Amino acid sequence: MKCPYCAHLESKVVDSRPSDEGASIRRRRECLACHKRFTTYETMESLPLVVIKKDGSRQTFDKSKLLNGMLRACEKRPVPFSQLEGIANEIEQALQNEMDREVPSARIGELVMDRLREVDEVAYVRFASVYRQFKDISTFMSELNKLLAEK
Numbered sequence: 001m002k003c004p005y006c007a008h009l010e011s012k013v014v015d016s017r018p019s020d021e022g023a024s025i026r027r028r029r030e031c032l033a034c035h036k037r038f039t040t041y042e043t044m045e046s047l048p049l050v051v052i053k054k055d056g057s058r059q060t061f062d063k064s065k066l067l068n069g070m071l072r073a074c075e076k077r078p079v080p081f082s083q084l085e086g087i088a089n090e091i092e093q094a095l096q097n098e099m100d101r102e103v104p105s106a107r108i109g110e111l112v113m114d115r116l117r118e119v120d121e122v123a124y125v126r127f128a129s130v131y132r133q134f135k136d137i138s139t140f141m142s143e144l145n146k147l148l149a150e151k
């Protein structure tokens with residue numbers, strides 16, 4: 001990191017903290033030559049995430065799609081939008097932190113279900129039924145019974 005005062009290339013970090021909700025890191029640096037301090041912002045590299053769908057096709061991860069799916073499941077349920085937004089952000093963050101840039105859609109579905117189950121059971125069952133594409137009423141009932149048994 002080049003010192004803006006004397007153009008020296010070496011500096012030491014005296015303080016660093018996340019800013020912009022963790023999307024970038026603000027660092028206070030001190031030039032090793034002139035000892036003046038300056039601030040740098042480092043944005044974390046965010047490579048696009050690719051979702052592998054069931055049929056093997058690829059799609060760029062789209063958080064709004066994820067959010068829409070949850071909204072549909074939470075229709076007329078007492079779940080605040082901000083909470084769903086939080087879940088979507090959390091899931092995106094979790095996926096971003098993984099080394100693999102390609103994520104099977106099944107894995108994302110599981111992550112959503114894990115969280116929805118804690119938020120609202122009706123929303124969870126709705127999401128699961130769309131997501132798992134319950135073929136008949138008996139698969140649906142067995143899922144529902146599993147849920148009830150855990151209570």
Ligand SMILES: [Zn+2]
Nearest residue numbers: 003006031034
């Ligand atoms: Zn300097």
